[in-house]
Amino acid sequence: MESIPILRTSEFLLVTIQVDMHDRLAMALQEDLTDQIVRYHSRGVLIDISSLEVVDSFIGRMIGNIAAMSRVLDAETVVVGMRPAVAITLVELGLSLPGVRTALSVDKGMDLLRTSLPGTPNGGS
Amino acid sequence: MSAEETRPVRSSQDVVVVRQAVRALAIRLGFSLVEQTKIVTAASELARNTVDYGGGGIVRLQTLADGRRVGLRLTFEDKGPGIENLELVMKDGYTSGGGLGLGLGGARRLSNEFEIVSRPGEGTRVSIARWR
Numbered sequence: 001m002e003s004i005p006i007l008r009t010s011e012f013l014l015v016t017i018q019v020d021m022h023d024r025l026a027m028a029l030q031e032d033l034t035d036q037i038v039r040y041h042s043r044g045v046l047i048d049i050s051s052l053e054v055v056d057s058f059i060g061r062m063i064g065n066i067a068a069m070s071r072v073l074d075a076e077t078v079v080v081g082m083r084p085a086v087a088i089t090l091v092e093l094g095l096s097l098p099g100v101r102t103a104l105s106v107d108k109g110m111d112l113l114r115t116s117l118p119g120t121p122n123g124g125s
Numbered sequence: 126m127s128a129e130e131t132r133p134v135r136s137s138q139d140v141v142v143v144r145q146a147v148r149a150l151a152i153r154l155g156f157s158l159v160e161q162t163k164i165v166t167a168a169s170e171l172a173r174n175t176v177d178y179g180g181g182g183i184v185r186l187q188t189l190a191d192g193r194r195v196g197l198r199l200t201f202e203d204k205g206p207g208i209e210n211l212e213l214v215m216k217d218g219y220t221s222g223g224g225l226g227l228g229l230g231g232a233r234r235l236s237n238e239f240e241i242v243s244r245p246g247e248g249t250r251v252s253i254a255r256w257r
């Protein structure tokens with residue numbers, strides 16, 4: 001079955017969304033990701049949406065759900081790489097992704113996670 | 126230049142195909158990237174409504190030209206349960222299906238023209254247009 005690969009770095013999980021999402025794929029991603037957070041004790045998840053030309057309320061809801069599930073499992077989520085046209089459209093759509101942190105690139109997202117997570121190199125307290 | 130095509134909107138996969146068809150038309154009409162993104166996103170919201178709440182239906186894609194400008198009209202039609210209270214469903218945050226409730230209001234904000242006709246028990250037709 002089609003699935004979205006999850007990459008594991010030494011500290012974080014990285015999901016690059018490149019395909020047009022549909023329901024089953026989104027559900028599978030939520031399951032895979034929560035499994036891996038628990039298995040690898042990951043404290044941070046990066047969701048790279050730089051390939052996405054459209055983020056509608058369905059994808060927005062999925063991203064919000066992933067962030068909420070991760071938080072419950074003691075992991076932080078950062079959405080990285082949003083395209084400018086997508087940002088403009090999202091705000092007009094009425095979707096501002098509350099509770100989801102964003103960064104402009106994967107590197108910046110990792111920096112953000114490192115500084116906000118205690119117990120990681122450069123992390124707070 | 127004007128063209129018209131009709132496509133099925135019955136499954137999640139159809140939603141993806143509709144997005145691609147709308148994008149291709151918007152590019153052909155010379156829409157800017159932001160305009161393309163807005164109309165494709167609006168189409169995605171409405172197509173998903175058609176599948177999730179309307180029990181599936183069709184979309185008619187029409188290119189528009191009024192002599193001064195060109196545009197794109199999308200009309201989604203289903204023969205689903207229809208909508209009892211149109212005012213209520215247009216409100217942001219209202220949802221009957223576990224979504225964010227941004228679909229209709231969001232699609233209206235992303236379009237230049239918006240029209241919805243619904244009769245309980247007969248179905249729903251939503252039409253949007255965006256001009257370049």
